Amino acid sequence: MEEPKAVVSKRSLQTYVVAVGLMVMGLALVALCSAAWLQGVEPRWSVILFGLLGVYMVLLGVDEGWLSGLEVTPTHLRIQSFGRWTEHPLPRVEAVDGLRDILGGGIQLVLIASEGEAIRVPLRRYANAGPLAQGLLDALWLKNPQLILMPRLARRLGQPPFGVLAAKKSRR
Structure with a gap:
């Protein structure tokens, strides 16, 4: 049985510069x-x-540089802030939007759930922010193929699947 894949955030030099x-x-x-x-x-x-x-x-600054992180699996999103992990199941997410993060201008994804709950996912200045966003969108798409991507996010990243956590669509 194959172990489920996960995409984990990696801090970049910019992360540490902003934190310091x-x-x-x-x-x-x-x-x-x-x-x-x-x-x-x-x-x-x-x-x-x-x-x-x-x-x-x-x-x-300590949280930004050393105590925050993200982990995306096909079933869950885990967000670490101040050393604590919070886990969010993905099946109930219906739409995704992208905003500018106030701490340095990175992108922040906003996951909109069916109950009206919004989960903010700060991608900040992670070295692998692109694959993290694509992996999260792949995982959301696997759970809900009718996932709605807001137009500005779709222009920036494209449409899932990206091939990070879900098989990429073959073009015929």
Whole structure:
């Protein structure tokens, strides 16, 4: 019996550059807020608020660079964020759209389920973002051959199957 295939995200150099950039900006903001606190800047709550924003930026950089990932199998999508994996079964997805990711301009797929639920799949700056997207669309197409791809996503990637997780259509 053949083991089911899976496509797993691979971090690129750009992933690490963005992550380190976020961490450096967060640390700089924390340092500025600490200096402002020591100088007695009023109101104190504003210094605390911006300091917490800096801490959040550091944590976001750590997640972006080392604790996030994706795994696509023919039956499930697994998304890792802050070290935790969430698993989403694929059969109930009816449509897919593509958006720009706010963290650096990568693509983000939005899976629209029959219950009205939307799952955002950030492809960000993974080295294999193209095969990840194609593998996910192949897996969705295997579960639902009437899968609806929004026009801008179809223009960018084409129509499944792509041959990553599903056999490619032969052209006759």
